[in-house]
Amino acid sequence: MSTSTVTSRIPRGLGVVGAVGAVFLLLPLFGIARRVAWSSLWEQLSSPQVTEALRLSLLASIAATVCALILGFPLAWLLARANFRGRSLLRALVTLPMVMPPVVGGIALLGVYGRTNGLLGSFLYETFDLQVTFSLTAVVIAETFVALPFLVLAIEGGLRSIDSRHEESAAVMGAGPWQRLSLVTLRLLRPSLIAGVAVAWARALGEFGATITFAGNIEGRTQTTPLAVYMLLESDPEAAYALSLVLVLVCVGVLFALRGQWLGRRS
Amino acid sequence: MWRRGVACVAMVSVVLSATASSSHASTTSLTGSITVSAASSLTDVFKELARDFRKANSRVRVTFNFGSSSALVSQVQAGAPADVFAAADTASVDKLATTGHVNRTRRIFAKNSLMIAVKPGNPLKILSLKDLMKARVVALCAKTVPCGLYAANALQRAAVVLSESSVSRGVDARATIGAVVNGDADAAVVYSSDVKAAGASVTSVVIPRIHNVTASYAMAPIGGSKNMKVAQAFIDYVMSSAGQSTLVRFGFLRP
Numbered sequence: 001m002s003t004s005t006v007t008s009r010i011p012r013g014l015g016v017v018g019a020v021g022a023v024f025l026l027l028p029l030f031g032i033a034r035r036v037a038w039s040s041l042w043e044q045l046s047s048p049q050v051t052e053a054l055r056l057s058l059l060a061s062i063a064a065t066v067c068a069l070i071l072g073f074p075l076a077w078l079l080a081r082a083n084f085r086g087r088s089l090l091r092a093l094v095t096l097p098m099v100m101p102p103v104v105g106g107i108a109l110l111g112v113y114g115r116t117n118g119l120l121g122s123f124l125y126e127t128f129d130l131q132v133t134f135s136l137t138a139v140v141i142a143e144t145f146v147a148l149p150f151l152v153l154a155i156e157g158g159l160r161s162i163d164s165r166h167e168e169s170a171a172v173m174g175a176g177p178w179q180r181l182s183l184v185t186l187r188l189l190r191p192s193l194i195a196g197v198a199v200a201w202a203r204a205l206g207e208f209g210a211t212i213t214f215a216g217n218i219e220g221r222t223q224t225t226p227l228a229v230y231m232l233l234e235s236d237p238e239a240a241y242a243l244s245l246v247l248v249l250v251c252v253g254v255l256f257a258l259r260g261q262w263l264g265r266r267s
Numbered sequence: 268m269w270r271r272g273v274a275c276v277a278m279v280s281v282v283l284s285a286t287a288s289s290s291h292a293s294t295t296s297l298t299g300s301i302t303v304s305a306a307s308s309l310t311d312v313f314k315e316l317a318r319d320f321r322k323a324n325s326r327v328r329v330t331f332n333f334g335s336s337s338a339l340v341s342q343v344q345a346g347a348p349a350d351v352f353a354a355a356d357t358a359s360v361d362k363l364a365t366t367g368h369v370n371r372t373r374r375i376f377a378k379n380s381l382m383i384a385v386k387p388g389n390p391l392k393i394l395s396l397k398d399l400m401k402a403r404v405v406a407l408c409a410k411t412v413p414c415g416l417y418a419a420n421a422l423q424r425a426a427v428v429l430s431e432s433s434v435s436r437g438v439d440a441r442a443t444i445g446a447v448v449n450g451d452a453d454a455a456v457v458y459s460s461d462v463k464a465a466g467a468s469v470t471s472v473v474i475p476r477i478h479n480v481t482a483s484y485a486m487a488p489i490g491g492s493k494n495m496k497v498a499q500a501f502i503d504y505v506m507s508s509a510g511q512s513t514l515v516r517f518g519f520l521r522p
Contacts, residue, residue, distance in 0.1 A: 107449075115451040116386065131450035134404040134435055216404065216435035217445060223436075231436065234337050235411040 032248060036242040044242035052220045059165050060224060061204040061260070062138060064143035068151045068200050071144070076155035091156075098149045105145055108211025113214070115140065135169035138215035143204035151200040158192025159185075195258050202254045206247065300328030300493045301501060302348050304339040306484070307356035308379065308414065308458045312517035313353070315324050319513065320504045327497055335412035335439035341487060350498040353486035353505075355379070355413040355458075367459045373487040376505050378520040380479050381414075381421050382459040382473035386449050393454055393472055396425040400494040402453035406435050406446035414440040417480045425478040444469070455481035458482065464517035483522070486513070 010018075037044065044050065078084075097105055113121040113132040116219040125128040132138050139188050162185065170184045186193070208226040217231070225243060232240035305313050308479070310333050310453040315328040332339065332347070336354035340362050342453045343349050352369065353376070354360050391401055399405050399422075408415035408428075422429065430474050435442030435452055444461045446452035455469075462471045486505065488498040504510050511521060 110450060121451075131451060208483060213450075216406075216450065216452065218404070218433070218435045219431050219435070221432050230438070231409055234335070234341065234409065 008016045009158050029248060031239055035237075036245050037238045037242070038192050040238070041242050041245075044236075045078060045238040045246065047239060048230070049219060049223075049228060050239060050243055053223055053225045053243070056136070056139070057221070057225040060139040060143055061201055061207075063140045064147055064202040064204040065151075065197060067140065067144040067195065068148040068204075072148050072151040072196075072200075074154060075148075076152045076159060077214065078157035080156045086168055090161060094152055097146050102146060102207065102209030103213050104209075105197040106142060106210035107208060109138075109142060109145060109214040113138070133214060134216040134222060134223060137217075141210055142210040142214045143207045146210060147204040150203055151165065151196040154192050154196025154199065158189045158196075161192075162188045170242065198254045198258055202251050207251065275349050284286050292415075295324045295500075296318055297324045297497055297500055298326040299497050300491070300496050301328060301350035301497045302330045302332060303351040303352075303353065303501065304332045304334070304343060304470065304489075305353040306336045306339070306346070306413070307441040308355055308461055309332045309353055309484070310441060311459070311464050312514055312519065315517070316505055316513055317441055317501075317509055319509065320501055323498075323504075325448060327500075329501065331364045332381040333441075335409065335414075337412045338439070341465040343384065349489045350492040351486060351488055351501055354482065355482055355484055357483050358417075359413065360487050363487075363489070368489055368491075369487045370490040371487055374502065374506060375485050375522040376510075377484040377514045378522055379458045379460055379482040379484065379518075380520065381417055381456055381474050381482075382462045383457045383474060384444055384462045384465060384469040385472055387467065387470050388433055388445065389470045389472070390454055393468075394424055394454075395397070395472070396478055397429040398473060399427060399429060399454055399456075403433060404452040405429055405433055405445075405455075406437055406443045406450075406452040406455035408440055408443045408457070409436045411440055412439055414443065414457060420480045421456065421474060421478050424480075425474075433494075458518075460518035481520075484519070 045054075057085075075094065079087060079094070081083075110118065110133065112119045113124075115121050115125045115131050115133055121132055124132065132141070162234045166188060167180050167184050175183060202228055203265055205223070208230070211222065212227055212230075217223050217227050223231070225247060227245070229240050229243050232243065276392070287520075301319070302354050303313065312316055313333075317331070331381050332342070332349065334342070334355060339349075339354070340359050341350065343352060344366055352360060352363060352468075357375065359372065360369060360373040365371070372496055383392065383393060383396070383399070392441060393401060395400060406482065410416070410419065435446055437446055437455075440457050440461050444455050444457045444465055447455045454472075456474075462469060485504055486509040487493055488502065492498050505514075515521065
């Protein structure tokens with residue numbers, strides 16, 4: 001790389017501020033590690049409230065990622081390949097849950113699935129006696145809602161970067177649309193698919209605001225790990241730090257597994 | 268554009284002169300601002316009390332930090348700025364006294380009782396604590412905050428055991444009744460004053476005296492307050508007959 005000699009000469013002030021920025025981001029991680037009671041860590045993590053929360057989180061986040069994948073793949077396909085009016089508007093709207101406050105997302109979900117005034121919720125309740133809110137279903141819905149955009153963006157980006165000649169030549173060789181999808185497109189798409197799934201899963205795992213608003217805070221039913229951390233902070237801070245450590249480690253694990261794929265690969 | 272600018276300036280000056288003239292109504296020489304850390308069940312009544320307090324002391328600013336009493340205790344212990352602490356129990360204030368954050372005698376300024384809040388019209392016909400077992404979701408305060416402790420106490424007195432899988436825990440009293448007002452919880456056990464504040468968005472169900480619990484609200488200035496004078500004046504105002512009648516108007520009981 002011939003440009004590296006020029007670009008690697010960083011103005012000194014910029015380097016210092018950049019380093020401060022890095023410390024600012026990393027210091028809180030040490031803040032957690034410092035407060036963890038390492039000797040009793042296992043005890044903290046094996047209390048019933050904690051194990052229940054971890055179990056629920058795992059279950060709900062995996063279910064949410066699967067839902068997001070089922071809904072997100074076709075949506076990403078539409079955004080990447082179909083030509084229709086309002087496509088860029090739709091793309092902007094799809095990313096809305098990424099930027100909007102999760103608690104607002106929770107309220108919005110109540111407006112749709114709420115038992116008393118919800119758009120669909122009141123119908124479900126009156127006809128089938130079905131209550132969505134304050135249930136595991138509500139947790140999955142909330143987590144899907146916030147995780148879906150991450151998946152859509154990753155897959156859409158992947159689809160755009162695929163050279164369409166591969167698919168065209170498969171068509172020439174007589175592959176039908178579904179065969180082309182499974183034999184060519186999905187294979188080429190694998191890296192972005194994995195990256196999207198991993199980031200969406202991590203986002204679902206960390207969901208707090210929409211969950212507590214829309215699914216409540218029921219131990220063993222809707223109290224996921226982030227909610228448990230929040231509640232434990234008052235009753236048992238040591239356990240709250242232990243559980244936070246678990247969440248941080250999981251996220252570090254996800255990032256490590258991806259090695260920068262989410263941000264685009266570097267040579 | 269120009270015209271709009273002129274209109275804007277005119278409006279601002281009208282507002283400024285209005286506030287300037289109102290500050291002439293000042294009756295005391297108290298100045299400065301205080302932060303009051305108060306139990307979430309005090310949200311409405313303390314805002315009203317502060318408004319009235321400022322009518323008499325216009326050069327004073329009162330800022331609030333509402334939350335569960337136990338969360339506020341941790342905040343003060345962690346060094347959060349506060350000049351007055353008002354809790355939904357006496358134990359929280361005592362806790363701050365043992366850690367040296369409060370060194371004046373606490374004063375009990377109000378009492379409160381518990382009530383059941385249900386969906387408007389009471390569709391599940393919940394008439395007692397025992398009927399809470401009919402509800403799919405009951406909102407209670409977290410086990411560590413005063414309203415959660417009081418509710419546990421009342422349920423125990425009534426010999427009612429709710430399955431934990433039907434109990435959604437609110438972080439404080441306001442969040443708890445919010446689960447019925449905004450969410451789909453069938454019932455909540457909260458303070459009578461919270462039920463009153465929620466108005467028509469809930470229906471109230473009385474808990475009989477033999478099962479009910481009386482909450483004593485205590486307040487004290489925080490030691491090391493830079494504005495002890497104003498802090499004490501605010502407490503005195505809450506204890507005054509005007510302050511007390513405001514509390515009663517908001518559904519609290521006299522101490």
